[in-house]
Amino acid sequence: MKINRIELKNYRNIESLELVPCEGVNVIYGENAQGKTNILESIFLFTGLKSFRSSKDSELVAFGKDHTKLNISFSTKTREQSAEIKITDRRRAVLNGVSLPSPTALMSKFPAALFSPGFMSLIQNGPSERRKFIDSAICQITPKYAVVLTEYNKLLKQRNSVLKDNDNYRETKLFLECINEAFSILGEEIYIERKKYLDSILPYVTDIYAGLSSGKEEISFSYIRKGDRTGDMNLSDILKNHETADISSKMTLTGPHRDDIDININSVSARSFGSQGQKRSAAIALKLGEAELINNFIGERPVILLDDVMSELDASRQDYILNHIKDMQVFITCCEPGSILRMSGGKTFNINNGRLI
Ligand SMILES: Nc1ncnc2c1ncn2[C@@H]1O[C@H](COP(=O)(O)OP(=O)(O)OP(=O)(O)O)[C@@H](O)[C@H]1O
Ligand SMILES: [Mg+2]
Known part of the structure; x- marks a missing residue:
């Protein structure tokens, strides 16, 4: 275009x-x-x-x-x-x-794909910025993902309000047993879509980052699933493991709303160890990678x-x-x-x- x-x-x-x-x-x-x-x-x-x-x-x-x-x-x-x-x-x-x-x-x-200095918060700030980035990027190419996100957030709100307001342990436990199945199905769907998105964008981003750094540095991502001890647990088991902790802290401690994406340069966290130029390069590579992916999906190269x-x-x-x-x-x-x-x-x-x- x-x-x-x-x-x-x-x-x-x-x-x-x-x-x-x-x-x-x-x-x-x-x-x-x-x-x-x-x-x-x-x-x-x-x-x-x-x-x-x-x-x-x-x-x-x-x-x-x-x-x-x-x-x-x-x-x-x-x-x-x-x-x-x-x-x-x-x-x-x-x-x-x-x-x-x-x-x-x-x-x-x-x-259109936009990089503005505010986008640096994707690398510099906490996990919510990275979740926001990946969720809105997926929405652009998979509109039904927005529906899943909305449904998940509705259940999360209900789950959190019962955890917060109900002091009866047995009642809360019963409620969690009822809601957990639907909650895990939606949460698992979000996790799968996010993983799929990262896998699809990675080849573009690595190429662009290699170009930006004249082949001297390598970018990689890993999806950090909160509470996944073995690396292959499903959300339903993760939730079960955290049930007591959820009840005592009065909030949902695991699920895609708590996950993060580690953006690494030469295998170390860009957020903790990256230089200004490296962080900026990573943010630019992500934006340009997003544009390539949009082109793949809708057949039109974004401005x-x-x-x-x-x-x-x-x-x-x-x-x-x-x-x-x-x-x-x-x-x-x-x-x-x-x-x-x-x-x-x-x-x-x-x-x-x-x-x-
Ligand atoms: N509604 C408005 N009406 C008139 N002027 C405005 C309005 N909104 C913003 N401006 C002015 O527009 C000017 C230019 O803003 P802009 O952000 O485009 O600058 P820039 O060239 O990108 O500068 P920088 O190099 O600092 O980023 C600013 O001085 C600002 O005060
Ligand atoms: Mg300006």
């Missing part, structure tokens, strides 16, 4: 901007606070998702204006398409001239949006990003125009005060 043209009106600090990107790498550069991330953010909105920076749509409208209007034309494998997003106090979207019931209807029409990706990367890693991402349209923002000198091909855009110069 590729964007042929972008037009923005009254979007944050951008009064009016027209950008005709190339089908390869597009670098948007300029000083701080000029509007680089704003451009990437506006493109990202066409995925149908909310902004990765503002939860309120009204914040996207330029100060003092009553609406913003974004237009893109893009080509998919089958045809030329156009989309429009108009934001007043709420967001409306039009695809190929037809008004959509909700902007979320754009989902899967315009696939890649890389916000502020160059900082903390050495020359050879920057070179890989600028010159070795194949067959995908990429938008990169950076402050430092020096790195662009190493780019063979591609297009550059200099932005100042919301205007291309």
